[in-house]
Amino acid sequence: MPNHKSELLLGTLDMLALKTLALEPMHGWGLSLRIEQISQGVFQINQGSLYPALQRLKRKGLITSEWRMSENNRRAKYYEITRAGKKQLKQEVEEWGRVTGAVNRILTVSPLEV
């Protein structure tokens, strides 16, 4: 079932988008560039899947959107993180740290420690 796999991915995507937007308000295109750039090509995000994620964050009230003029003077939809979004991001980052920490510990266990 592809759904299960994407759930994990989607969750991660949400967090990445929130984190990126926490730096500065940005449009969808810029966001996809930025994530690509930061992750240094590790994540192969399908750019289109960003938009459902943004819509979901918006519905949850974690981000807002606004039409503005882009750097090259085109009308673009800019997303901005809300206070609720920042709170959520903080929680998710902590959670992420806990999970990855746990996973790391398991992966680095040596036979002697068992």
Added chain:
Amino acid sequence: MTVLRSMRERFRALFRRKTVEDEMEEEFRFHLEQAVERNIKRGMSPEEAHRTAHAEFGGIERRKEQTRDEQGVRFLINFGQNLRYAWRILRKSPGFSLLAVVIIALGIGATTAMFSIVNSLLFAPIYGDDSPQVIRIYTNDYDDGKPRWNSYPDYLSLSEGTDLFTAMGATSDIFPFSLVTEQGAETVLCDIFSAGLFPALEIIPHLGRSFLPDEDVPGVAQSVVMVSYTSWKERHGGDPDIVGKTLKLNGYPVTVVGVGPPGFKGVFVGVVTEYWVSWGTASLINSAYAYMDDRGNRECNIFGRMKAGVSIEQARSALGVVAMGLAEQYPDTNEGMSLTVMPSSEVRMDPLMDKALLPLSGFLMVIVVLVLLVACSNLAGFLLMRAISRRKEITVRIALGVGRKRLIAQLLTENALLGLIGGVLGIVVAAGLASAIASYRIPLPFALGLDFNIDGTVLAFALILSIMTGLLIGLIPAIQSSKPDLVTALNDASGTSTVSRQSFRLRNTFIIAQVTVSIVLLIGAVLFLRSLGYRKNMDFGFESEHQAIAAVDVALGGYSDEESAAVFLERYRERMLTHPEVESVALASRIPFGLFGAGTQIRVRLPEVTVVEGKEEENPAIQYASVSPDFFEAMGIRVIRGETFPIFAPGSSPTVVIVNEALAELLWGNAPAPAVGQSLLVGKEGSERSVEVIGVVTNATFKSPREPDEPFIYIPFTGRYTMTTVMIARTSGSPVALPELFRQELASLDSSVPVFDARTMEEHLDIVTFVDRTAAVLLSTFGVLAMIMASIGLYGTIAFSVSLRTREVGIRMAMGAGKSQVIMMVLRQGIRLILIGIVVGCAIGGLVSRLLSKMLMGVSTLDPISFIGVAVLFFAITIMASYFPALRAAKLDPMKTLRYE
């Protein structure tokens, strides 16, 4: 804040659909353009840049769908779409849609109409008793210990005996009173209310006032009446000055003191009363209530309102103490008195009648729900077939990527829409049916104002019912058709040959169920019709073809002593006899199956018998009537020994009686001859009179068709006060004109005496067949309805299966099968189906008829004519329903059918 924003987002997504879609479009376009620009900068050709951008983005439409999914209004948008689509589909096949809507409307209409009756009997709130402080009081002071009404003196003692109540009030039986208006005398339903009832139920008059405590006491104040709000509007044109005006009730002038509040229709469930008189007034205008100071005369339905903070347990124990006191004080009437105190909201009519209400309501509802089920399964069957023929469309949609859930939702919406449209029409049907039922003439001397309303509860019921109907008829076909085998269905030229066996089995089950229900209903109908025929032709021991009756209460015209009553009645009798076609006119205190004087009985014993306690059968209570000398001639009852009564002076106390054969046999054994000349003691022990038997007459049935040979004793009619006198006239020809003659003659003699009831004897006897007629009408209406639906369903299935078997038929015919063989093949299919239905239907019919046995007469519960008749009828219908499709199959040209596919 977050919640608000989220709400706003969804709201926008739902109601600013176009803007939201446009913005999404623009956003995606911006993204793609940026991507193309970047790709070109990286040195790609424009085409390559374009292709790479799109590839990186993924399918635009898919992204849009995903984004829409995240807007959180998916369900609603789909619903709207489904609804529009459903409407288009329904309009595409108007014939089927119309048929479906009509079937649903009939089913829901019938069920809702029936429910409106059940609702008013069982659930509709009774005015004023919604407070937990309102209670009702019944006495258990009867041999069987069951709760019944109290006597008026007991009511007074109870209301004075405790201080736990803010008010206590009493009402009585509903009584038809004659109301004299400018248009003439009309019979209206009245009730008797004590002054305390108004505060007890918090009934606040719309105009004027309610009764004063003084007005409960006979002879103290003037005669007073209150008018119901509806009657005030309808009968009195909403006259604002009605208070203080005088009405004539039962010929008696009564003053209007008030108008009831809107919505208050009396305290008797299901029946509307129009005028309410005080207890004091009642005893004046209806002599039945002259005896209200008798503690043994239990005529009061008591309502009480407990003071705030008083619990029902406190009230119960306080009233119990009063009752014990009464039992001690009045052992003659109240020995062992105890009370049942119940919250008023837990009582409908009264505790005893309530026990009969539930099964009655259940019976009514079961019939209509069965019919509704037939309608539903019928439609479900049609939808199943339609789903099969729509298989191709559905397969295409699935192939295009419509999810299964979405598809089922789509199909269900279609059926829910059918259900709703049918339901709305059904409410119209129900309103019509309910008013038809309410106006159904019950053979009583007055119109019962039945209170069947389509209120909020009924509307909610109809709505839920129609949605459930829609889902019920649609669910199975929807699920079935949403899982086709894509490849086979698409490859199949006609799109039908892959019809799963399952849906056919289902369809057949539906048909069998319909046939079963129709058969059960029709067997019931035929049983009641047979019972009706039996009762109609029963010999009750008197004649009815040439007789007419009229019931009068001369006391209402002021002839209240024996002598003046007898003189007036004799004058009336003579006036009637002046008409040449009238052969004889008799007077009686009661007539067979009559409402007035019904069930009156008197103790009778032989002089040599001394009654010992525990051997009361030696001193039996015998049904009696007081009759004038020509009663037997007028009624066609034969005097077989001795003679009829001579004429007695008004007011005298004759000491002769006439007995019927059954009584003579009971007292003196088989030979009636020695009865004449014997003496008897009649009356209560201690106050009995010695009388002489001067005649023996043939048996006549007075009480119940089930007790044809009941012992009966006749005493001379001397004008001795009996509430109502029944006049019986016998004519040489048709009695149709006699009822009017009775009215005219009485009006010209003294217009202040009302005629309660005037009708021909045959009309009067309708009451004997009332239950049979009602049940037969009900069951045959619904039974025929179910039968028609079942045969349409059967026809549909067979026709459809023949159309699916076209190719097979073609091959068979090409191989040499004859027309008759093809016809037989199709007929066999129908017959196999119906036989199961007939067997199951008859089996269930047999069980049901045993439940009805108490209502039926003269027909066995396993009456072969009813069962075989209905079975044969259904067999014939099956043949007919299968014959036409069979004929069509037989007429097929084998060459064409084979080439067709």
